[in-house]
Amino acid sequence: MTDTVTQDNEVPEGQRRLRANAEDVIFGMSPEGTHVWQRVPYDAAHYGPVSDFATDFDHADPAYNPSAPEVWKQLREGGCPVAHSDRYGGMWVPLTHDTVHEVAYDTEHFTSRAVVVSVGRPGDLALPAPIGGAPPITSDPPFHAMARRLLLPAFAPKQIEPWEPEVRKLCNELLDRMGDLTPGESIVDAAVQYAQHIPVNVIGRMLGFPSKDEDLFRRFVHDALERIAEEPGTRDGMDDLGNYIADQIDDHRANPRDDLTSYLLNIEIEGQKVSDDIAGGMIILLLIAGIDTTWSAIGSSLWHLAQHPEDHQRLLDEPDVMTFALEEFLRAYAPVTMARLVAKDHDFHGCPMKQDDWVLLPFPAANRDPLKFEDPDTFIVDRKENRHAAFGLGIHRCIGSNLARLELKVAIEEFVRRFPRFELAGDVRWSVGQIRGPRELPVRILAVAD
Amino acid sequence: MRLHLDAEKCQGHNRCYALAPELFDVDDYGQAVLLVEGDLPTELQEKARLVAANCPEFAIKVLED
Ligand code: HEM
Ligand code: SF4
Numbered sequence: 440m441t442d443t444v445t446q447d448n449e450v451p452e453g454q455r456r457l458r459a460n461a462e463d464v465i466f467g468m469s470p471e472g473t474h475v476w477q478r479v480p481y482d483a484a485h486y487g488p489v490s491d492f493a494t495d496f497d498h499a500d501p502a503y504n505p506s507a508p509e510v511w512k513q514l515r516e517g518g519c520p521v522a523h524s525d526r527y528g529g530m531w532v533p534l535t536h537d538t539v540h541e542v543a544y545d546t547e548h549f550t551s552r553a554v555v556v557s558v559g560r561p562g563d564l565a566l567p568a569p570i571g572g573a574p575p576i577t578s579d580p581p582f583h584a585m586a587r588r589l590l591l592p593a594f595a596p597k598q599i600e601p602w603e604p605e606v607r608k609l610c611n612e613l614l615d616r617m618g619d620l621t622p623g624e625s626i627v628d629a630a631v632q633y634a635q636h637i638p639v640n641v642i643g644r645m646l647g648f649p650s651k652d653e654d655l656f657r658r659f660v661h662d663a664l665e666r667i668a669e670e671p672g673t674r675d676g677m678d679d680l681g682n683y684i685a686d687q688i689d690d691h692r693a694n695p696r697d698d699l700t701s702y703l704l705n706i707e708i709e710g711q712k713v714s715d716d717i718a719g720g721m722i723i724l725l726l727i728a729g730i731d732t733t734w735s736a737i738g739s740s741l742w743h744l745a746q747h748p749e750d751h752q753r754l755l756d757e758p759d760v761m762t763f764a765l766e767e768f769l770r771a772y773a774p775v776t777m778a779r780l781v782a783k784d785h786d787f788h789g790c791p792m793k794q795d796d797w798v799l800l801p802f803p804a805a806n807r808d809p810l811k812f813e814d815p816d817t818f819i820v821d822r823k824e825n826r827h828a829a830f831g832l833g834i835h836r837c838i839g840s841n842l843a844r845l846e847l848k849v850a851i852e853e854f855v856r857r858f859p860r861f862e863l864a865g866d867v868r869w870s871v872g873q874i875r876g877p878r879e880l881p882v883r884i885l886a887v888a889d
Numbered sequence: 890m891r892l893h894l895d896a897e898k899c900q901g902h903n904r905c906y907a908l909a910p911e912l913f914d915v916d917d918y919g920q921a922v923l924l925v926e927g928d929l930p931t932e933l934q935e936k937a938r939l940v941a942a943n944c945p946e947f948a949i950k951v952l953e954d
Pocket of ligand 1: 543551554575576577587638642724725726728729730732733736773774775777778802829830831832834835836837838839840842843844
């Protein structure tokens with residue numbers, strides 16, 4: 440254990456492997472010809488659109504996210520608890536709560552070394568298991584628990600609660616920025632003008648990064664999570680991300696301050712300061728993990744309210760219903776599907792899984808399993824029993840869940856308060872890939888609070 | 890009626906603390922801490938069932954005597 444960690448400490452102090460240059464081996468660096476990435480045998484052009492999700496599943500088919508709940512329902516009702524695909528070099532997709540739960544708990548057969556399905560798997564030169572490129576999300580036991588423990592205190596409920604006034608202020612600034620609106624006429628984009636700005640601002644402030652870099656962060660997220668069918672080594676945005684983080688590390692080392700970046704530069708594992716690779720990987724994870732996930736959750740929730748004025752009214756009349764509504768938004772519109780790689784050949788309920796096959800973990804599908812949730816495809820604003828898995832299950836439970844809940848709650852509260860009535864006003868554009876949410880969400884404002 | 894928390898299973902989703910701060914606290918790592926011991930007073934029993942039914946990791950059990 441210690442060996443894998445100290446190995447990285449051989450990098451002389453001050454030397455940043457994060458910075459992109461030819462020989463480096465880091466998260467985000469994907470030079471072709473090295474073994475950082477191993478190209479999987481998959482050519483998207485040969486496949487085209489999905490015709491049957493049971494045997495040719497592709498979550499990155501643009502038709503998937505807009506209608507994912509129907510896809511899960513059809514597959515389950517057609518007797519398919521685990522879908523398969525030859526795409527991405529081989530991929531399995533458990534669809535029931537039980538099978539998703541089982542994979543999430545089984546860290547022996549399923550490794551987190553890569554959690555975003557793409558045409559490249561981490562190769563021999565990528566940061567090794569059990570650490571991975573962005574700990575703790577890419578880590579397996581036993582390293583995982585050590586990395587996770589370092590981050591948990593910063594995101595524990597009592598550390599997050601004090602951020603509430605700041606998040607509320609931010610939401611109101613965004614609403615103010617929409618300018619003078621004419622009820623019944625004005626159309627705003629709730630995703631572009633509102634939802635997408637909230638998480639990016641909050642995490643930027645927590646990490647102590649300049650707020651003017653907001654657009655850059657969103658581009659990093661796009662490069663990391665959406666450009667999954669592009670050749671490894673050509674996603675140069677990933678190099679920019681490595682360079683950006685290295686610059687921030689330099690700046691924080693020169694001017695230490697009270698923020699998460701300075702904290703992460705000083706953490707120790709087993710008495711050893713962690714390398715910049717590991718600290719940088721964690722920073723990258725925090726920057727990426729909270730942005731389009733939370734933005735998607737906010738967007739989907741507002742999309743729901745735009746079409747369900749009765750739920751909107753209930754939130755206005757009985758603000759306490761939010762305790763349950765918040766969890767129901769997260770259940771019904773869970774934005775995050777994760778992935779694993781099969782660690783060794785494994786028979787999973789009759790599915791012959793081979794080492795290095797991908798396994799998608801659609802927590803959103805688990806949340807609509809009729810065996811676990813009554814009337815799962817109905818949104819019940821005050822659903823009392825709601826054991827949803829939006830933040831994952833098992834050891835990788837979302838570290839940012841308290842922050843995400845705070846942002847989601849405040850974002851909805853302030854939006855519905857400012858606009859007591861609004862409706863859909865045009866086509867919604869959904870994201871593509873593992874994070875599901877509206878990227879364009881035009882709504883017509885029907886009433887504005889004074 | 891009593892409440893049981895399986896600390897091994899708890900992953901810190903904090904659903905219990907959010908729903909019933911009178912029954913659960915959280916530590917510095919966000920892990921649940923059970924605040925009550927022994928028989929639950931009648932007025933807390935419904936809350937206890939509610940939290941047990943909402944823990945995503947099945948870490949909370951209601952023991953009916
Ligand atoms: C609604 C918003 C969010 C959702 C639905 C969500 C969902 C998830 C899920 C499902 C996982 C489990 C990953 C796995 O099993 O491989 C996860 C992990 C993680 N999330 Fe989130 N997340 C959200 C927001 C955030 C925010 C705001 C942050 C922090 C700033 C964050 C930081 C993390 C981290 C660090 C992990 C890795 C934990 C580990 O591997 O131990 N997330 N998230
Ligand atoms: S709800 Fe369950 S997992 Fe979450 S903190 Fe409480 S006991 Fe732990």
